[in-house]
Amino acid sequence: MPQGIKTLVVVGVGLIGGSFALSLKRAGLVERVVGVGRSLENLERALELGVVDAISQDAGAACRGADMVLLATPVGQMEKVLLAMAPELSPGTLVTDAGSTKSDVVRLFERCLPQHLAWCVPAHPIAGAELSGAAAARYGLYENRDVIITPLAASDPHSVGQVSALWRACGARIHHLTPQGHDEVFASVSHLPHLLAFAYVDMVAGKDNAASCFDLAATGFRDFTRIAGSSPEMWRDVALANREALLNELTAYRAELDAMVQEIEAADGTALAERFARARSARHQWYQAFLKKS
Amino acid sequence: MPQGIKTLVVVGVGLIGGSFALSLKRAGLVERVVGVGRSLENLERALELGVVDAISQDAGAACRGADMVLLATPVGQMEKVLLAMAPELSPGTLVTDAGSTKSDVVRLFERCLPQHLAWCVPAHPIAGAELSGAAAARYGLYENRDVIITPLAASDPHSVGQVSALWRACGARIHHLTPQGHDEVFASVSHLPHLLAFAYVDMVAGKDNAASCFDLAATGFRDFTRIAGSSPEMWRDVALANREALLNELTAYRAELDAMVQEIEAADGTALAERFARARSARHQWYQAFLKKS
Incomplete structure (x- = not known):
C-alpha cells in the first residue's frame, strides 16, 4: 500500500491528469486535489464534476505545501510550469509528469529543478489522448494500462517507489525504462x-x-x-x-x-x-x- | 428490377461468392446456384448451409447451360478456370468476377474468352476478405457496400446493365470506372x-x-x-x-x-x-x- 497523499496538485486537468486524480481518490489515497490550468472554464467544470477539490491558475502558488505534483500538460508547456514551481517546492514534494517523450522531460527537470531532483520521477502513462478536457476524466482509465517510469540518475529510490505504487493503485502495470x-x-x-x-x-x-x-x-x-x-x-x-x-x-x-x-x-x-x-x-x-x- | 437468373455458377464459394448467392436468393433473383471449388469439404458445407443448391469440382461442366458465372477465386487462379470454362459457355451467359485488381482480369478475359467478351463484365465488390470459407457467407454483406464495375471495350451495354442491376439488388452502390x-x-x-x-x-x-x-x-x-x-x-x-x-x-x-x-x-x-x-x-x-x- 503506498503512502497516502494529503494534497495532490494536477497541472492540466484533462483525460490524463483528471483520471489520475479520480483513481487515487477512489483508492482513498489522496485527501485533496488542486487543479491548475490555463482555462478557467475547464477548471470550473473539473470542480463541478468532483475531479478536483480546489482550482488555481497559478502553478507556483498551488504547489506550496503540496505532497505531490503531476504535470499533465503537453510537453511544450512544461518548462514554464516548472520554472513557476521551482521556488515554491518544499523538499520531499514528489514531482512527476505524464509526457509522451522522456529524454526531453528529464532535461527539463534537470535544468528547472536542479535542487529538487531526488523527488522528481518522470513517467508516461499509455492511455488514449483522443479526448480532452476535465469531462473526459474517469475512474478506471488506468486499469490494465501500461505506465512507464523513467527515473533520473538523481531520483531517490524511495520517490520512485512511491510514484510507482500510486500508479499501481490506479490499476496500472509498471515498467521501468531509461529515458532513452x-x-x-x-x-x-x-x-x-x-x-x-x-x-x-x-x-x-x-x-x-x-x-x-x-x-x-x-x-x-x-x-x-x-x-x-x-x-x-x-x-x-x-x-x-x-x-x-x-x-x-x-x-x-x-x-x-x-x-x-x-x-x-x-x-x-x-x-x-x-x-x-x-x-x-x-x-x-x-x-x-x-x-x-x- | 433486373432479369432473374435460372442458374448461377459461383466459382469459389467463400465470403464473397457465397454472399452474392445468398443475397440474390433472398431477392428472388436466382433459381439455382451451383458452387464450384477445389475443396470438396467446403462445397459440402456450402450445400449443407443452403448457400448453393448443387456442387461441382469441374468449372467447365458446371457452366454448361448456366445464365451467369461469378468468378470469386483469387485472381491467380482465374486463368485456369477461364480456360476450362471457355469451350462450355453459351452465347449470352454473363461472366463476371470479384477480383481486387482489374487491368489483369481484363487481359485474362480478353485472352481466355475472346469469343465471349460481349457478355463479360469485370467487377470488384469492396467487402472485407478477412473471413473465408462457405460458412462466412451471409445475407446483407453487400448492403451499402461499393461495387466497382469496369466494363471491357467489348462488353455489351446490356450485359453491363444486368450485372450492375444484380449487384444493386444485393444492396450495393455501383460505380463505373475504367480498369486502369x-x-x-x-x-x-x-x-x-x-x-x-x-x-x-x-x-x-x-x-x-x-x-x-x-x-x-x-x-x-x-x-x-x-x-x-x-x-x-x-x-x-x-x-x-x-x-x-x-x-x-x-x-x-x-x-x-x-x-x-x-x-x-x-x-x-x-x-x-x-x-x-x-x-x-x-x-x-x-x-x-x-x-x-x-
Missing part, C-alpha cells in the same frame, strides 16, 4: 506510425484523383489512418522532442520500403510473400498477447 | 496501405528491441497494423498484378516521407504542424462522409 530506452521504443511503436499515417493521408489528399480515392476508401483505410486524426500540435512537439530516435526509425523504415520496392520491381513474388508472412505472423502473435493482457 | 482508373484508385487507398503496414510490422519485428516494442505497443499500433494480418498470398498477387500503379504510389509516398524527414532534420515545426493539420483535416472530412454512407 523509452524514447526508442515509443519512436518505433507510436511516433513512427503516427508520422507514417499523417504522411499517407497528406499524400492521398494531394492526388489528382483524391475525390475518387476518398469516395472508395473502406475499412482498411479507416483503421490504418485513424491516428492521422490526432492533434497536429502534440505530434509536432513529439516529432521535435524525439527527433533523433524518430530519424533512426524513419531511416530504417525507408530501407525496408526500398527493399520491398526492389522486390516488386523484380516481380519477386517469393520474397514479397515471405516478407508479408513474417509481418502477419508477428502481428498475429502480438495481437494474441495484447488481447490477453487488455 | 480502378487500379490507380485502389493502389492508393488499399494496396499501398497494406504494403506500408506489412513493411512496418516486418521492420519492428526485426529490431533488437522488438520484444520491448511489442510489449508496449497499444491501440494506435493495433489499428495501424490490422491490415498487416491479411493473407500474404493474396497480397503478393495484388502487388504483382497492380505493380505499375503501386510503384507509382510508392514513389509518391517515398517523396512525401523524404520531405517530412527534411522538416524533422531542420526542426521545422511550422511545416510539420501544417502537414499534420492537412492530414487531420482530410481524414476528418473523409471519416464524416464514410460514417454517413455506411
Whole structure:
C-alpha cells in the first residue's frame, strides 16, 4: 500500500491528469486535489464534476505545501510550469509528469529543478489522448494500462517507489525504462506510425484523383489512418522532442520500403510473400498477447 | 428490377461468392446456384448451409447451360478456370468476377474468352476478405457496400446493365470506372496501405528491441497494423498484378516521407504542424462522409 497523499496538485486537468486524480481518490489515497490550468472554464467544470477539490491558475502558488505534483500538460508547456514551481517546492514534494517523450522531460527537470531532483520521477502513462478536457476524466482509465517510469540518475529510490505504487493503485502495470530506452521504443511503436499515417493521408489528399480515392476508401483505410486524426500540435512537439530516435526509425523504415520496392520491381513474388508472412505472423502473435493482457 | 437468373455458377464459394448467392436468393433473383471449388469439404458445407443448391469440382461442366458465372477465386487462379470454362459457355451467359485488381482480369478475359467478351463484365465488390470459407457467407454483406464495375471495350451495354442491376439488388452502390482508373484508385487507398503496414510490422519485428516494442505497443499500433494480418498470398498477387500503379504510389509516398524527414532534420515545426493539420483535416472530412454512407 503506498503512502497516502494529503494534497495532490494536477497541472492540466484533462483525460490524463483528471483520471489520475479520480483513481487515487477512489483508492482513498489522496485527501485533496488542486487543479491548475490555463482555462478557467475547464477548471470550473473539473470542480463541478468532483475531479478536483480546489482550482488555481497559478502553478507556483498551488504547489506550496503540496505532497505531490503531476504535470499533465503537453510537453511544450512544461518548462514554464516548472520554472513557476521551482521556488515554491518544499523538499520531499514528489514531482512527476505524464509526457509522451522522456529524454526531453528529464532535461527539463534537470535544468528547472536542479535542487529538487531526488523527488522528481518522470513517467508516461499509455492511455488514449483522443479526448480532452476535465469531462473526459474517469475512474478506471488506468486499469490494465501500461505506465512507464523513467527515473533520473538523481531520483531517490524511495520517490520512485512511491510514484510507482500510486500508479499501481490506479490499476496500472509498471515498467521501468531509461529515458532513452523509452524514447526508442515509443519512436518505433507510436511516433513512427503516427508520422507514417499523417504522411499517407497528406499524400492521398494531394492526388489528382483524391475525390475518387476518398469516395472508395473502406475499412482498411479507416483503421490504418485513424491516428492521422490526432492533434497536429502534440505530434509536432513529439516529432521535435524525439527527433533523433524518430530519424533512426524513419531511416530504417525507408530501407525496408526500398527493399520491398526492389522486390516488386523484380516481380519477386517469393520474397514479397515471405516478407508479408513474417509481418502477419508477428502481428498475429502480438495481437494474441495484447488481447490477453487488455 | 433486373432479369432473374435460372442458374448461377459461383466459382469459389467463400465470403464473397457465397454472399452474392445468398443475397440474390433472398431477392428472388436466382433459381439455382451451383458452387464450384477445389475443396470438396467446403462445397459440402456450402450445400449443407443452403448457400448453393448443387456442387461441382469441374468449372467447365458446371457452366454448361448456366445464365451467369461469378468468378470469386483469387485472381491467380482465374486463368485456369477461364480456360476450362471457355469451350462450355453459351452465347449470352454473363461472366463476371470479384477480383481486387482489374487491368489483369481484363487481359485474362480478353485472352481466355475472346469469343465471349460481349457478355463479360469485370467487377470488384469492396467487402472485407478477412473471413473465408462457405460458412462466412451471409445475407446483407453487400448492403451499402461499393461495387466497382469496369466494363471491357467489348462488353455489351446490356450485359453491363444486368450485372450492375444484380449487384444493386444485393444492396450495393455501383460505380463505373475504367480498369486502369480502378487500379490507380485502389493502389492508393488499399494496396499501398497494406504494403506500408506489412513493411512496418516486418521492420519492428526485426529490431533488437522488438520484444520491448511489442510489449508496449497499444491501440494506435493495433489499428495501424490490422491490415498487416491479411493473407500474404493474396497480397503478393495484388502487388504483382497492380505493380505499375503501386510503384507509382510508392514513389509518391517515398517523396512525401523524404520531405517530412527534411522538416524533422531542420526542426521545422511550422511545416510539420501544417502537414499534420492537412492530414487531420482530410481524414476528418473523409471519416464524416464514410460514417454517413455506411
